Amino acid sequence: MSAATTIFKRVKALCPRGQITPAAILAASVAQLRSAGLSRQKTAYMHNLAEAFASRQVTAAGLRRAPDDEVVEMVTQIKGVGRWTAEMLLMFCLHRPDVWPVHDLGLQKAAQEFFRLRKPPTPKALHSLGEPWRPYRTYATWYLWRSLERPIPPSVTH
DSSP states (O other): OOHHHHHHHHHHHHSGGGOOOHHHHHHSOHHHHHHTTOOHHHHHHHHHHHHHHHTTSSOHHHHHHSOHHHHHHHHTTSTTOOHHHHHHIIIIISOOSOOOOTTOHHHHHHHHHHTTOSSOOOHHHHHHHHGGGTTOHHHHHHHHHHHTTSOOOTTTOO
C-alpha cells in the first residue's frame, strides 16, 4: 500500500462516518491531521482548501460548470493549490478530456521516450508536441504515463 493511500485512510478515519468533508477537515486539529501522516504544510493547505469550500468561495457545482482555465484560476487562488494540482483536479475529478499538464515530470519523461528525444522536452516544446492530440490530450497523457510502467510495443511507436 502506498504512503498516500495509508494517509488517505487515516484522514478518512478522523472524519465522522468516514466522510471527508470541509467541516470534518476544519474540525480536525492540526495534531490529528499530523498524526495521520500529513506534514505541517499539507495540514495548513488542507485547512485552506476546506475553508474555501466551507465559505463557498469554491463550490463543486461552480467547478463543474466552469471552463478549464477558470477552474485553474479559481482553485489556484487557494494557498497550497498550484497549477499541477488544478490540472489533476480537471483530469481525475472533473473528467475533462483535454488537459495537457506540460509541467508534469512524468509526462515530460514519457514524451521524451515516446518521441525518442535526447532529453525531456521543455514545457513549451511539450505544448507543441501535444497539439495533434487536441481535444483529447487527457487520454494521451494517461497513455504516456502508463508507457513508463512497461515498454511501448514496437508496433505502437512511430
